[in-house]
Amino acid sequence: xxxxxxxxxxxxxxxxxxxxxxxxxxxxxxxxxxxxxxxxxxxxxxxxxxxxxxxxxxxxxxxxxxxxxxxxxxxxxxxxxxxxxxxxxxxxxxxxxxxxxxxxxxxxxxxxxx
Amino acid sequence: xxxxxxxxxxxxxxxxxxxxxxxxxxxxxxxxxxxxxxxxxxxxxxxxxxxxxxxxxxxxxxxxxxxxxxxxxxxxxxxxxxxxxxxxxxxxxxxxxxxxxxxxxxxxxxxx
Numbered sequence: 313x314x315x316x317x318x319x320x321x322x323x324x325x326x327x328x329x330x331x332x333x334x335x336x337x338x339x340x341x342x343x344x345x346x347x348x349x350x351x352x353x354x355x356x357x358x359x360x361x362x363x364x365x366x367x368x369x370x371x372x373x374x375x376x377x378x379x380x381x382x383x384x385x386x387x388x389x390x391x392x393x394x395x396x397x398x399x400x401x402x403x404x405x406x407x408x409x410x411x412x413x414x415x416x417x418x419x420x421x422x423x424x425x426x
Numbered sequence: 427x428x429x430x431x432x433x434x435x436x437x438x439x440x441x442x443x444x445x446x447x448x449x450x451x452x453x454x455x456x457x458x459x460x461x462x463x464x465x466x467x468x469x470x471x472x473x474x475x476x477x478x479x480x481x482x483x484x485x486x487x488x489x490x491x492x493x494x495x496x497x498x499x500x501x502x503x504x505x506x507x508x509x510x511x512x513x514x515x516x517x518x519x520x521x522x523x524x525x526x527x528x529x530x531x532x533x534x535x536x537x538x
Contacts (some may be wrong), residue, residue, distance in 0.1 A: 417471070
């Protein structure tokens, strides 16, 4: 079975631009969550999608938005990029919401905003 | 406010000895706790978990202990191996909210 794959692995954007990050969930997983990990911090929850619906959101502004597709892959969109958006963005999938077996994480997309 | 705290940014131990990583939490709604290990340039990898109805869970060299009254958990690695060198994150979730709340992580270095 394939794990969680994220693309691209690295990205450099200019302040004010928009970015789309992509995630393919592990086969059979219907729940996808996105996390932001700033340098020296633990991952911070952005939002979660369950069967194509957003069902939880962390303390992030509306310019962070997402989608989940029928095949359960997902996108994270960030508009009007700010310097503080520079971080590692992690996607995690699970079989169901709140899987007691833990979420499977991708390797992340390193976003640098200049 | 930080609901999951890992107060030791780093820990160094000798190969073969025990590694003890600590984690404290403040949210009483948390009822499930997980440990993740992260190597550079990789995503976090699930290691071991514990439900709040238990006080210990063991998997090979890894044991997690939970003290609910103290809102404290710890991960024990015995014996430690150089390949265990990584950043370890404590995470928790609970109630109707399925988001994982992470600590800042502890960098474990196991010296040969």
